[in-house]
Amino acid sequence: MEQKPTTREKILRAAAQTFANQGFEGARVDAIAHLAGVNKASIYYNIGNKAALYEAVLTTIFTETFERFGLKIESIDTPEQKLEAYIRKLADVMIGHPYLPKILMREQISEGQHLPDAFVYNITQVLGTLEGILEEGQQKGVFASVDLITIHFMVLGTLAFQITSSPIRRKKEAFKKKFRPVEPEDMEILVRNIVTYTLKAVRKDS
Amino acid sequence: MEQKPTTREKILRAAAQTFANQGFEGARVDAIAHLAGVNKASIYYNIGNKAALYEAVLTTIFTETFERFGLKIESIDTPEQKLEAYIRKLADVMIGHPYLPKILMREQISEGQHLPDAFVYNITQVLGTLEGILEEGQQKGVFASVDLITIHFMVLGTLAFQITSSPIRRKKEAFKKKFRPVEPEDMEILVRNIVTYTLKAVRKDS
Amino acid sequence: MEQKPTTREKILRAAAQTFANQGFEGARVDAIAHLAGVNKASIYYNIGNKAALYEAVLTTIFTETFERFGLKIESIDTPEQKLEAYIRKLADVMIGHPYLPKILMREQISEGQHLPDAFVYNITQVLGTLEGILEEGQQKGVFASVDLITIHFMVLGTLAFQITSSPIRRKKEAFKKKFRPVEPEDMEILVRNIVTYTLKAVRKDS
């Protein structure tokens, strides 16, 4: 059965949403408190200040999502299947935590101004997983020699842009024709496309 | 010979940099004035308020960059060369205007809150160019049937993430090993990689 | 044998110290609770609010110190010995209760904002004792005709300033040469000086 959420959880949930949509500077502590249904002072009592709240949000999201990121992938057979699993895993994480890609993009743009170091470590781990997959593929002769970072951003960037693109497509009339919003049911197709294109990009020419 | 920049130009230049790095909410009118070397009241006299300033920046950047985007590409021979030209053109625009990818990403995240409609039109044009290239390639049997938007984001996303990633890589120690900052001289290699991977992703299986 | 202090006593002790050092406005209820080793709510349960706590501190300190101030002095022989006894008594009280001069000075400055009337009565008693000594000395021809209040402040002021001056002298480098902190072992000399100077000030010219 569902436990009723603690004050801290309510705050973190509201903060994640607000920070993702408004950014660190744009987010109002008032608004977060209101959205969480708690008193503003309660945020300071439970967490500290705005920066600590932001850090807590990042840490929570990341612990929840990336902690054991690479584990299940290792048991898969071929490098191609592993890469697909990796992309799907990343897609799952982002679709399940819609605030994640937004916060990730904000941090990247603002040069990690508010990024706690613990979090940076998590990212390097994810990157390490990808590196392992690509190297294995090259050794087994199925993957070409590719640039790790570019492939990383190809997967991450495409996913992040796709996932965050729906609202703006829906909002701007001019987009509606060619640039139809992604509906939830389109997600599987979307992810499959990214998988397909990435595999083709990486595969060794026969 | 170089004209010495007008007050308005100095303001817009400083504003572009500040908005790109700090976002709309994070940018301080004070800081922009200081960076531009003008008095703060001068911004209000010359342009209006903060929102008008932001819009002026967007409009300026986009007219400067995307206006005649598609022109030179049509005269090229094969679809593959056209796609390469398209990617290189986009890369040139972004590398030449380092604030562009940042502002683009911010607008995407914030659901186009501040995006002027004129610019939305520009984007659909760029998208139309890509669509033409892909369709021509499919008709000529060299490109597989691919999803326009996904390919668009694959090019745009990878470029945007790569270009904006250097500062954070440089800043966070943990990144420095696997995630070496991109130096200007690496740009050509970087773009060539994106071209290569995108072409492979799009190409029809033989 | 020592009783272990009640919660109320622990609170009052911590409050006296904190109020003396930080003043009423500067004192934090949190800090008092922490220093007392009790829960903050316990202060409100046991005593009331911040104002009540301050008043309780004043009342406690003053009943402990001034209650039977004048008693022992009457039995002494000469007015000069009585005046010395008076000054030493006052010095003892202040040295024994290091918070007393601080709170006294604060109340004087803040126009007795928080001063309970019961205490005002105590002070008039002390003043009455001094008055008796001075009058007796004048009648016996050993003391000149002096202004009661000025002598009162001469004794009280010199003592209070001397006793409270050590921390600031220790803190500010520039003071350290001429203005060496008073160490506990210097106290007897210090009091003797005040006695000597006061007696000379009061004595009738021969």
Place this chain on the structure above:
Amino acid sequence: MEQKPTTREKILRAAAQTFANQGFEGARVDAIAHLAGVNKASIYYNIGNKAALYEAVLTTIFTETFERFGLKIESIDTPEQKLEAYIRKLADVMIGHPYLPKILMREQISEGQHLPDAFVYNITQVLGTLEGILEEGQQKGVFASVDLITIHFMVLGTLAFQITSSPIRRKKEAFKKKFRPVEPEDMEILVRNIVTYTLKAVRKDS
């Protein structure tokens, strides 16, 4: 002719009064702004923050009062006249700046928490002047060997307590009999008394 005061001056004047009466912690920036007749933000524009305001008040008061404190005294003949001049000078300064003794006492009590170092230097200078007078008197055989600091506090403490004592005397009924408030016209008598008593205290026994 009187210049109309600058905003900065109005702020400093209001701040001096408020800090003296309420202390640093008790003073409200709102109240200072209101008393000065300026907008609250104007304080931050002109001066900085609350701490800077406090420091500016201290610095201003001290520059105005103590800067050339010792100068006129040196040209006086006898050590006794010099000491009288010293005390009268100190009294003038305090009576002319009624906030000074309050702030001085507060700083002494709070262990110089908010005391800028430049200010500490001024105090040592005043102390140096007194030292010179006392030493000259001893060499000329008119003063006994006395403790500099005790005499310093005897003068300063008596003055400070006397000057700041009026309001509390006026306020508390019980004080009114023996402890009549000092009216401005009593000041000369008061100072003369302090001079007389201090001279007697210091003088060598004949």
Place this chain on the structure above:
DNA sequence: CATGAATGAGCCTTCATTCAT
């Protein structure tokens, strides 16, 4: 009795904007 959690009111400070020159 005691305490961890919660909160309303208020404080310091910032910031976009306007005013006066």
Place this chain on the structure above:
DNA sequence: AATGAATGAAGGCTCATTCAT
């Protein structure tokens, strides 16, 4: 056209106080 000064509104944060257990 330009600018130093001024300001209303709002934001982050603290703190005395109360609540619920």
